[in-house]
Every structure is written in structure tokens, then in C-alpha cells.
Amino acid sequence: MSTINxxxxxxxxxxxxxxxxxxxxxxxxxxxxxxxxxxxDGPIMPVNPHSQSIxxxxxxxxxxxxxxxxxxxxxxxPPKAVVPTMECLAAKGCMAAIVLTAGLGAEQYDDDRSxxxxxxxxxxxxxxxLLGPNCLGLMVPGIxxxxxxxxxxxxxxxxxxxxxxxxxxxxxxxxxxxxxxxxSHFISLGECDDVDFGDVIDYLGSDPNTRAIMLxxxxxxERRGFISAARAAxxxxxxxxxxxxxxxxxxxxxxxxxxxxxxxxDVFDAAIKRAGVLRVYTVSEMFSAAETLSRMRPFRGDKLxxxxxxxxxxxxxxxALIERQGHLAKLEDSTIEALxxxxxxxxxxxxxxxxxxxxxxxxxxxxxxxVLKDPNIDSLLVMxxxxxxxxxxxxxxxxxxxxxxxxxxxxxxxxxxxxxxxARNLFYAAGxxxxxxxxxxxxxxQHMVNYRKLQEVLMETPPSVPQDFTPETDKARQIIHxxxxxxxxxxxxxxAKAVLECYGINTVKTVAAESVDDAIETAxxxxxxxxxxxxxxxxxxxxxxxxxxxxxxxxxxxxxAGNKMLRTVKQKFPNARVRGFTVQEMIKxxxxxxxxxxxxxxxxFGPVILFGHGGVEVEVVRDRAMALPPLNMKLARELVExxxxxxxxxxxxxxxxxxxxxxxxxLVRLSQLVVxxxxxxxxxxxxxxxxxxxxxALDARIKVTPKVVSxxxxxxxxxxxxxxxxxxxxxxxxxxxLRPIKPEDEPKHYEFMSKLxxxxxxxxxxxxxxxxxxxxxxxxxxxxxxxxxxxLAIVPEGPEAGDIHGIVQVVIDPNNEHAxxxxxxxxxxxxxxxxxxxxxxxxEFCRQKGTETFIGQVLPDNRRMLTLCEKLGFSRxxxxxxxxxxxxxxxxxxxx
Numbered sequence: 001m002s003t004i005n006x007x008x009x010x011x012x013x014x015x016x017x018x019x020x021x022x023x024x025x026x027x028x029x030x031x032x033x034x035x036x037x038x039x040x041d042g043p044i045m046p047v048n049p050h051s052q053s054i055x056x057x058x059x060x061x062x063x064x065x066x067x068x069x070x071x072x073x074x075x076x077x078p079p080k081a082v083v084p085t086m087e088c089l090a091a092k093g094c095m096a097a098i099v100l101t102a103g104l105g106a107e108q109y110d111d112d113r114s115x116x117x118x119x120x121x122x123x124x125x126x127x128x129x130l131l132g133p134n135c136l137g138l139m140v141p142g143i144x145x146x147x148x149x150x151x152x153x154x155x156x157x158x159x160x161x162x163x164x165x166x167x168x169x170x171x172x173x174x175x176x177x178x179x180x181x182x183x184s185h186f187i188s189l190g191e192c193d194d195v196d197f198g199d200v201i202d203y204l205g206s207d208p209n210t211r212a213i214m215l216x217x218x219x220x221x222e223r224r225g226f227i228s229a230a231r232a233a234x235x236x237x238x239x240x241x242x243x244x245x246x247x248x249x250x251x252x253x254x255x256x257x258x259x260x261x262x263x264x265x266d267v268f269d270a271a272i273k274r275a276g277v278l279r280v281y282t283v284s285e286m287f288s289a290a291e292t293l294s295r296m297r298p299f300r301g302d303k304l305x306x307x308x309x310x311x312x313x314x315x316x317x318x319x320a321l322i323e324r325q326g327h328l329a330k331l332e333d334s335t336i337e338a339l340x341x342x343x344x345x346x347x348x349x350x351x352x353x354x355x356x357x358x359x360x361x362x363x364x365x366x367x368x369x370x371v372l373k374d375p376n377i378d379s380l381l382v383m384x385x386x387x388x389x390x391x392x393x394x395x396x397x398x399x400x401x402x403x404x405x406x407x408x409x410x411x412x413x414x415x416x417x418x419x420x421x422x423a424r425n426l427f428y429a430a431g432x433x434x435x436x437x438x439x440x441x442x443x444x445x446q447h448m449v450n451y452r453k454l455q456e457v458l459m460e461t462p463p464s465v466p467q468d469f470t471p472e473t474d475k476a477r478q479i480i481h482x483x484x485x486x487x488x489x490x491x492x493x494x495x496a497k498a499v500l501e502c503y504g505i506n507t508v509k510t511v512a513a514e515s516v517d518d519a520i521e522t523a524x525x526x527x528x529x530x531x532x533x534x535x536x537x538x539x540x541x542x543x544x545x546x547x548x549x550x551x552x553x554x555x556x557x558x559x560x561a562g563n564k565m566l567r568t569v570k571q572k573f574p575n576a577r578v579r580g581f582t583v584q585e586m587i588k589x590x591x592x593x594x595x596x597x598x599x600x601x602x603x604x605f606g607p608v609i610l611f612g613h614g615g616v617e618v619e620v621v622r623d624r625a626m627a628l629p630p631l632n633m634k635l636a637r638e639l640v641e642x643x644x645x646x647x648x649x650x651x652x653x654x655x656x657x658x659x660x661x662x663x664x665x666x667l668v669r670l671s672q673l674v675v676x677x678x679x680x681x682x683x684x685x686x687x688x689x690x691x692x693x694x695x696x697a698l699d700a701r702i703k704v705t706p707k708v709v710s711x712x713x714x715x716x717x718x719x720x721x722x723x724x725x726x727x728x729x730x731x732x733x734x735x736x737x738l739r740p741i742k743p744e745d746e747p748k749h750y751e752f753m754s755k756l757x758x759x760x761x762x763x764x765x766x767x768x769x770x771x772x773x774x775x776x777x778x779x780x781x782x783x784x785x786x787x788x789x790x791x792l793a794i795v796p797e798g799p800e801a802g803d804i805h806g807i808v809q810v811v812i813d814p815n816n817e818h819a820x821x822x823x824x825x826x827x828x829x830x831x832x833x834x835x836x837x838x839x840x841x842x843x844e845f846c847r848q849k850g851t852e853t854f855i856g857q858v859l860p861d862n863r864r865m866l867t868l869c870e871k872l873g874f875s876r877x878x879x880x881x882x883x884x885x886x887x888x889x890x891x892x893x894x895x896x
Contacts, residue, residue, distance in 0.1 A: 004815045005129045006203045008071045008096035009195070010140055010185065013042045015147060016070035016094070018063065018085050019077040020046030020054040027076045027100055030149040031137070032057070035074075037153065039144030045070060063088035073097040074137065074147050079107040082133075083118045090126040097123070098147055099133035099190075120193055135190025136166035141183060142209055148188065157182025158211035159290050160204045162197065164189050164218045165244075168283075172216075175283055180428070181291075184210040198225030202814045205233025211294040214286050215241040215277075220268075223605050223716045227275045227628075228786045229814070234276030235458060235779070238293035238451055240286050241277050243268055267602045270626040271716060276458045278451050288440055289447040292433045297409050299452045301378035303329035304445055305371050306352035308383035309359045309390070313415055313438050314352035317381060320442035326449065328352075329377045338370035351377075358389045361398020368402040379409040379448070381441055386419040396423035400430045409448060413441040459778035461746040462634030469504050469669070473676050476502035480679045484706045489681075490537055493582045496700035500685070503673045505666055507697040510584040516562035520555045522583040529553050529586040532561050533699075534569055538576040540701060543616055545572045551586055587689060587696060593649060593658060594687035595695075596624070597667065599674050601681050605716040607674045611667065613645045614687040630719045631671035632743060636664040649690070662694040675719040678708040718785040724845070728793070730832050735797070736805065738841060741790040743782045745804070750777065752804040757827045763862045764824050766884070780809065787812045791841055793825075793834055805829045808838040812851055819846045819891075821856045823865075836868055843872070847891045854889040857882070 015035060021028030028048070032055045035044050045068075046054035049061040060066050063073075063085065073094050075085055082101055089097060104116035113121075116133070123130050131138060137148025141156040152173040161183055163169050169188045176183070184207065187200060197215065204210045213233065220226050230239055243265070272279055278293075280286045304321060306328075308314035318328055331339075331351050339347065342363065348354035355367050364382065371377055382399050386392050392414055403410045412427050412434040414420035427434035435441040476499045483491050491499065497507040509526060512535060513519035523530045534547030542548050546568035549561040562581060569576060596614035601607055605628060612624030625642030627635055640646050640663060651657035666688070674680065682703040689696050708714075725739040741749075753772065756764075772780075783790060790809035795801055806825040812818070821842060825835045846854055858865045858876075866885065869876065874887040 002199060002815045003203050003813075005095045005127055006195070006199065008094075009098075009129050009131060009138070010203065011143065012070075012072035012096065012145070014045065014068055014070050014072070015040065015042065015145070016045040016047055016063070016066055016073045016089075017054075018047045018073055018075045018089075019081075020048050020051075020059065022051055022054055027149050029055075031074055031076060031100075031147065034146040034148060034150065034153070038139075038141075038146035040146075041144060042071075043068060063092055066092065069093040071096065072147065074100065076100045076149075079104050079115050080109075082115055083109055083122060086119050086122040086128070090122055090128055094128065095126075096129045096131075098131045098135065098137055100135060100137060100149065101132075102134035104133050105191075116193065123194060130194035131187070132190035133193065134166075136169045136188035138188065139183065139186040141186075148186075152177050154186060155180070155182035157184060158209065158294055159183055159214060159287075160185040160187070160207075160210045160212070161214045161216075162187045162189060162200050162204075163216035164192065165216055166190070168216050172283055176287070179287070181287060192221055196222050196225065198222050198229040199814075201226070201229040201233050201239065205229065205236060210237065212238045212240065212290040214290050215239065217241055217243045218245065220271075220604055223271070224718070224786065227271060227716055228718075228784050230272070230275035230277050231458070231784055232787070234454070238290065239275075239277045240280055240289050240293075241272060242280060242283070242286055243272075264602065264604070266624075266626050267605050267608050270608060270628055271605050273454065273457070274628050274717065276454045278447060278454060280447070284440070285443060288433075288435060288444050289451075292411070292444040292447055293451055295431055295433055296448055296451075297407060299378075299448060300408065302449045302452075303327045303376055303378045304442075305329045305331075305374065305377035305380045306383065307364065307367050307371060307380065308352055308354055308385075309357050309364075309387070309395075310383070310385035310415075311348065311352075311354045313383050313385055313413070314348075314354055317383065317413070317438040317442050318352055320439045321445070324442065324446045326442065326446055329374070331371075332374050332376055335370055335374040335376075338373070339367060342366040342370065357385070357387050359395070360390060361395045361401075364395055365398045365402035368399065372403075372406050372408055377408070379411065379445060380406075381411045381413060381445065383413045383415070383438065383441070384420070384423075385415045392416075392420045392423040393426065396426045400426060400432065403432070404430075409445075411435065411441050411444055413438055457638065459775055459782070460634055461774070461778065461781075462632040462743050464633065464744045471504065471669070471672055471676065472502040476673070476677060477679070480677065480702075480704050484679070484704060488537055489704055490540065491702040491704065492535060492537075492579070493533065493700060496683075496702040497697065499673070499677075499702060500697060500700055503669045505669055505673075505685070505697060506695060507700060508584050508587050510582050512580060512582055514580040516559055516566075516581070519562055519581045519583050520558050523552070523555070523558055526583060526585050530558070531584045531586050531698075532558060532565065533582045533584070534565055535579045535582050536569070536573075536576045537579070539569070539573060545569050545576075584698075587698060589689055589691050589693075591655065592689040592691040593645065595645070595663075595690055596684065596686040597670060597688050597697075598684040598686065599629075599670065599680070599682065606714050609639070609667065609671060609674065611639050612643050618686060628716050629671040629674045630715075630717065631668050633664050633668060634743075636667035636671075639667060640664070656692055658690045659692055659694045663690055666695050675715065678710075678714055679704045679706070681705050721785055724791075726841070727796075728837060730834065730837075732832055734832065735795075736793045736834070737796045738791055738793055738838070740785065741781055741783060741792055741807070741809070743778075745792065746774075746777050746781045748802060748804050749781055749807075752807070752824075752826070755826055756824065760824060760827055763859055763865065764822060766857075766859060787814065789842065789845060791838060791845075793838060806834050806838050808842045810842055810846060810854075812846070812849070816850055817852045819851045819854050821854060830864070835864075836872075839868065839872060843889065843891065851891055854891055856887050857884045858887055859884055 019028045020032045046059040048059045051059050053059050073089050107115040109115045109118040139146045166188050204213050344356050414423050424434050494510050494512050497510050500507050511522045513522045529551050532549045533542050552558045594615035596612050596618050599609045608626050610626050613621045623644045627639040649658045684701040685697040687698050721740050728736040792804050793806035795803045808823040810819040810821045869887045874889045876885045876887045
């Protein structure tokens with residue numbers, strides 16, 4: 001994940017085409033034609049040893065003879081020539097290349113490497129960025145750059161399109177050209193061997209000419225970079241994606257129900273929701289959504305008002321809205337009264353507001369004026385069906401004039417084609433979203449609703465876990481390693497439950513027994529009634545082979561059940577190695593619900609947590625939702641709310657609600673287990689019983705592996721860095737806990753801000769700030785620990801326990817070159833050395849991370865901070881235009 005040298009790729013001053021050609025229909029000929037026709041302002045230099053000119057432009061025999069260093073090279077030579085070409089370009093000083101050539105992975109370069117491997121080594125050694133290979137190329141219409149072999153040119157716009165599929169690129173270009181849609185960037189990624197989705201999203205996220213980003217995704221290679229970049233960019237602009245391969249099945253040989261249920265598409269959905277990306281399912285839907293969201297005004301709510309001159313199209317819009325779980329606004333009495341004064345008596349007197357087929361622009365305008373005053377209406381859809389009496393253009397102009405000062409979101413739907421084409425063009429020119437069908441218009445509105453929900457999820461402050469809890473991680477790991485050292489990859493049921501208990505997850509008492517007689521002795525110790533289960537490393541789903549008997553009340557019943565179980569298992573699964581039985585307390589909770597909670601490991605996004613309707617019919621009902629760890633209470637709640645069974649858990653009629661808070665706590669603790677124990681590949685708690693009193697796991701399975709990779713490789717989202725916690729005692733004896741910030745710290749952060757003096761605020765924000773809005777506070781507390789960090793100094797005990805006395809935070813650029821810091825210490829604490837300790841901790845963190853430079857800006861009258869920076873070895877430079885000192889500390893100067 002890096003934006004290093006991407007400016008050379010997306011904003012080049014000069015372009016060389018290696019493999020340019022005059023041969024008709026060759027890639028080299030099309031590339032040159034497109035570059036020359038695009039209006040690019042810099043030199044375009046074709047390289048071909050056999051031609052004096054290409055397309056009327058002087059050609060050069062090789063890279064060495066180019067008159068200037070090309071910022072961007074387009075390579076369309078045979079596979080064997082790619083690496084020598086790259087070496088020449090690197091020697092020349094070129095920093096970016098588009099490799100159109102396909103088949104590089106299959107072509108050997110030498111005994112040890114393919115052409116692709118050798119190419120990537122050359123690029124990496126010179127920090128040269130590569131787009132491709134096997135791609136269509138790149139277009140940036142704003143600078144006249146068409147470095148692609150596309151058949152279609154495009155106009156300039158505010159939407160960026162990024163695709164792994166070259167074929168889809170050409171189809172989208174046709175689709176967009178027919179509708180007059182332009183782009184800020186049109187990027188074909190190809191095989192993503194260097195520049196990938198994360199890099200491009202990072203770049204486009206800060207590009208002022210891009211208002212929305214559209215992605216066509218076949219697979220994600222750098223999962224962590226993708227999610228990190230998308231989370232950062234989606235706070236600033238909409239990101240939409242289409243994902244192919246929606247119905248690909250997961251691994252067939254899953255050892256748990258969770259593994260069987262977790263389809264690849266479900267996991268992808270969970271990942272992009274966590275990143276704030278809106279998913280769509282067709283190309284037309286994507287463009288409609290991008291256009292709508294990029295023009296969206298501040299979103300007020302999800303209730304839609306509809307004005308139409310045709311009852312039929314109005315009803316179609318309502319049907320589409322309800323089908324998408326949308327909300328139709330109810331008109332206020334005052335609105336109905338106002339409409340009575342401007343509409344014929346035969347109008348609908350309800351929403352949708354049918355203003356009758358002969359409505360001219362003036363009637364539309366008066367209706368809109370009345371409706372926009374209704375507080376129940378958050379957004380308005382204005383519809384028109386052409387009639388012989390009305391002029392669609394005149395009506396459109398009336399609508400445009402009526403809504404120009406509105407702060408609500410307005411969408412339009414002029415039904416038809418040729419008759420309403422000019423009217424649609426008026427809406428396009430006025431920047432008003434317009435759609436061809438009622439269904440498309442409603443879909444666009446729901447995209448706004450869903451996008452707003454994603455933004456709220458990104459900024460919502462999660463509640464704290466109700467109980468403080470420290471898991472017994474070492475004990476759990478010892479249980480797992482004992483099983484691994486004995487050659488097993490599945491824990492026994494008692495072992496699995498013991499691991500869960502280490503993380504505070506309530507399980508039913510379960511004891512292993514080697515024989516029927518041992519099982520009887522155990523049952524008497526536990527107390528009847530009991531459940532008896534077969535114990536075998538080879539049998540995962542015990543009930544499928546008669547390996548479970550419930551509600552056993554006596555020794556005689558247990559003996560008969562145990563002997564019959566052994567016979568049945570021998571008959572149905574003769575090769576199974578039976579180790580005995582497990583005996584467990586029989587839990588009876590009238591009215592309790594059976595759930596499944598578990599985790600599995602996705603090949604792309606790593607560990608994923610599953611929740612849903614449990615029991616023996618779990619794979620038939622298939623009511624489940626998924627989320628990526630780590631989870632907090634808010635994310636756990638959203639996971640549960642994503643299932644149908646959630647409505648039952650909330651209670652209904654005379655059935656009371658279950659203890660949902662304990663369920664959320666269980667999910668959070670499972671998330672902790674997943675983050676801490678990299679040995680766990682799959683886990684099931686099925687059934688997990690829940691009622692008013694809480695939750696208890698009746699059965700548990702855990703599959704493990706000795707091959708543990710680091711969290712950086714295993715987890716798609718950086719977990720909370722708990723290892724960075726530090727206890728601290730100042731010279732005056734004051735104790736503090738230094739730890740990274742959490743999203744749950746937002747209330748205490750506000751409290752800390754309220755105790756700062758005006759001078760503190762002035763030095764931190766370079767002005768007067770009374771209170772940060774929630775959106776900004778969310779950015780400061782909900783960090784991506786891959787690229788941001790903040791340390792708090794917290795009072796650990798006493799009357800002020802939990803209070804924040806100091807904060808230091810940094811924002812690290814995607815290339816890990818600069819960490820820009822900010823620090824605040826309460827005025828009544830200053831002078832004790834806390835500020836210096838916070839600075840030193842953050843400096844050391846950035847140094848260990850490999851960040852090159854630690855920087856900040858300090859006001860001239862902030863003498864205390866300038867003195868501290870001087871003591872810590874910072875250099876400083878006065879920036880007269882900004883009236884601040886820029887302080888800089890190189891972090892890697894002592895590193896060999």
C-alpha cells in the first residue's frame with residue numbers, strides 16, 4: 001500500500017511508448033493513435049527501432065536515445081523484451097510504467113524466475129510504479145491522457161472508474177459514452193502486481209477532481225491495504241463497487257457448520273461494509289448511484305415524498321420503495337391543506353402526490369413549494385409522464401426553478417425516451433439527478449439511504465464492554481498446543497469448551513469418559529439428567545451418526561444409550577477412532593433460542609465471525625450474518641441485527657426479549673479469542689442457547705493449526721495494539737496508564753477537551769474551537785492503527801480514574817514517510833514531564849514502524865512546545881506564509 005510515485009503515473013509530463021507501431025490494429029498503433037488524439041500537452045515519444053516515425057511523430061530506436069526522461073512509459077512489447085525494456089527505463093530515470101503485455105507469469109526469464117518476477121524485481125529496486133501487466137491502460141481526460149488501447153475516448157468528469165477486467169472497461173466506456181458520462185480517471189488494473197486497489201483508492205481519495213470512486217473487483221490481493229485505504233477515502237467521498245463471482249462456493253470439506261455456511265461473497269460483503277463501501281450489482285446501477293451520491297446534499301432522513309402527474313408511475317415508485325425496505329413519507333395536515341389550495345380537487349390527497357396529467361410547470365412548482373416545507377419529507381422524487389397537453393421541457397424548467405434554493409435532496413424521473421430527452425438534458429446541466437424509470441429513481445434514493453447508514457456506522461461511537469475482563473490467553477494456548485503436539489487438528493469437546501471458558505464464554509459443564517462405566521460414574525457426579533455424546537477426532541457432526549443422546553435420567557438409560565451409540569457409530573462410520581464419550585449437564589431453558597456463533601478462515605480476508613439461527617437445521621435455514629474481527633459492542637450489535645432471528649430475539653407478543661447485551665459480550669469475547677489465538681482456524685458454538693438470563697454454549701468445536709502467521713498477515717483489520725500499553729509513574733509519584741486510544745474513548749475525550757484552557761485550544765487548533773463535532777471526534781478516536789496512532793495518559797485509580805490528562809496523536813501518510821503529530825496536556829498537569837513522555841513514546845512508536853520523519857507545526861508563542869522540540873532534537877523552520885514553525889525530527893538517521 002503506497003502512493004509513492006503515483007503522480008508520475010496519473011499526472012505525467014511526458015510519455016514514451018515502447019513498442020509503438022504503424023501496423024494497423026496493433027496495440028502499439030492504437031496506443032499512439034489514442035495518445036495523439038487525446039490532447040496530451042507533453043511530449044509523446046514512440047520507441048521503435050524499425051520506423052523513423054509513428055503516426056507522424058518522430059520515433060526513437062531505443063530508450064537510451066529518448067531526448068528527455070519519460071515520466072510514464074507504456075510498454076507493449078513481447079514478453080521476452082519486457083525485462084530489458086524495464087532495465088533501460090530504470091537506468092534512464094523513468095518512475096512509472098503501464099505494462100500492457102500479457103502472459104508474463106507463464107514465460108521464463110531465466111532458470112530461477114519468470115518474466116513477471118524479474119520485471120517486479122527491477123521495478124522494486126528503482127521504486128518504479130507498474131500498472132498491470134495484462135491491462136487495458138489508463139485514461140485521465142482532465143490532462144488529455146489516453147494511454148490505453150481502448151476503442152472509445154471519454155470526456156472529463158468527476159467520477160473515477162477502476163477495474164480489474166479489461167473487457168468490462170470497454171463495455172463501460174461504450175455505456176458511458178452513450179449517456180455522455182465523463183471521468184476523472186479510467187484505470188484498468190490488470191493483474192495488480194504492483195499498483196492495486198489500495199494504492200489507487202489512497203490516491204483518488206485525496207484527488208480534488210474525483211467526487212466518487214467506482215470499483216469493479218474480481219479478487220482482492222492486499223486485503224489490509226484495500227480496507228485501510230477504503231475506510232480512509234470513504235469518509236470523504238462515496239466508493240461503490242461491483243464484485244464478480246458472487247455465487248462461488250466455499251471449501252466443501254469444512255470441519256464446522258461455520259465453515260460450511262461462510263460463502264466467499266458473504267465475507268466480501270462483510271469486508272466492504274466495514275470499509276464504508278457501497279455495493280451495487282449492475283453497471284447502470286453503479287453509475288446512477290455514483291451520480292446521485294456525488295451530488296448528494298446533506299442527508300436528513302429516509303422518508304421519501306413523491307410528486308407525479310401520473311398515478312400509475314407513482315404507484316410503481318412506491319412498490320419499488322417498499323420492496324427495498326424504504327419509507328414513504330406521510331403528509332402533514334398543513335401540507336394537504338396547502339396542496340388543496342394549488343391543485344385540482346381530484347388530486348390524490350396523499351403521498352404519492354398525483355397532481356393530475358395536465359399539470360404544467362407552474363403547478364409542479366407550487367406543489368413542490370408546499371411539499372418541501374413538510375418536515376416529514378426528507379427527500380423528494382419528482383416524476384413526469386409525457387402527455388399531449390404538457391411540454392416536458394417547460395415542466396422540467398419549472399421544477400428546476402422551484403428547487404434551486406432547496407436544501408433537501410431532489411431526484412427526478414421523466415418517463416420515456418425521445419419526447420423527454422431535452423428535459424433530461426436540462427436536469428443534467430442543472431446538476432439535478434435524473435433517471436429513466438421509477439425503479440431506477442427509487443434505487444438511487446435507497447443508495448443515498450444505505451450510503452448514509454454506512455457513514456453513520458463509520459462514525460458511530462461504540463459502547464464499552466459492560467464488564468472488565470482479562471482472558472487467560474496462555475492457558476487457552478496451552479490447551480491448543482497440547483492437542484497439536486499429539487498430532488490432532490481438532491480439539492475434543494471438553495478441550496474446546498475449556499478454551500472458550502478462558503475467554504469468559506459460558507459453556508455447559510462437560511467431562512470426558514473413556515467407557516460406558518466411566519460415563520455412568522461421571523453422570524452421577526454431575527447429576528442427572530445428562531447428555532451423552534460420542535468422543536472421536538474423526539467425527540465432527542456427532543448427531544449425523546447417532547452420536548448424541550439427550551435427557552438421560554438414570555444409569556440404566558445411560559448404559560443402554562452408550563452401548564447403542566457405539567454400535568451405531570461402528571455401523572455408520574466404521575473407520576472412526578472412538579476415544580469414549582463426553583457427559584454433560586442437561587440444560588433445560590424453556591423458550592430459549594438456539595443460535596450458532598463461530599468463526600472460519602477465509603482465503604482472502606482471513607478470520608471471519610459468523611452469527612445466525614442455530615441448531616441441527618442450521619445449514620437448511622441459512623439465516624446468518626458475518627463480520628470481520630476485531631469486534632466491539634457496536635459491531636457485535638450490527639452483526640446480530642443483520643439476521644432474521646434478531647426480530648425473534650427482541651421479543652414479541654407475550655414472549656420476552658432475550659439478554660442481547662450478554663450475546664454482544666459473547667461475540668466481543670469470541671473476537672478477542674480470534675485475534676489472540678492465531679492457531680484457531682475454525683470454531684463453532686452450536687447450539688448457543690439464549691434467553692432472558694443469558695447465553696450458554698451446549699456444543700463446541702475448534703479446528704487448529706500449528707502454522708501460525710503474524711497478525712499483519714492473518715487479520716484484514718489491524719486489531720487494537722494492546723501490547724503498547726504501559727504503566728507510568730512520574731517523578732512526583734503520579735501514576736498513569738499510557739495506551740492507544742479506542743473508539744469507546746470518545747465521551748472521555750470530550751470531557752478532556754472541556755477541561756482545556758483557551759490557550760491550550762489555541763495552541764492545538766491554531767484558533768478558537770468550542771467543541772469538535774462528532775464527525776471529527778470519530779476521526780480522532782476510531783483509528784486505523786496501520787496508518788494512525790494516538791496515545792492517552794489515563795488516571796488508573798482514585799476519584800479521577802479513567803480521566804484523560806494528555807493525548808499525543810499522529811497521522812502517517814500511506815508511504816510511511818511522514819508522521820504529523822499533535823499533542824495536548826491539561827494545563828493543570830503541565831510542568832510534570834508528561835508531555836515529554838508522551839512525545840517520546842510516539843517518536844519511538846514511529847521509529848519502530850519505520851517512519852522516516854516526525855513533523856509538526858507550532859505557533860511562535862507556544863514557547864513550551866518549541867523548547868521541548870529543541871530538547872528532543874527537532875530542527876525548525878519558520879513558514880512566513882502560515883506564521884508557524886515547522887519542526888522536523890528524522891527518525892531513521894541512526895539506522896544502518
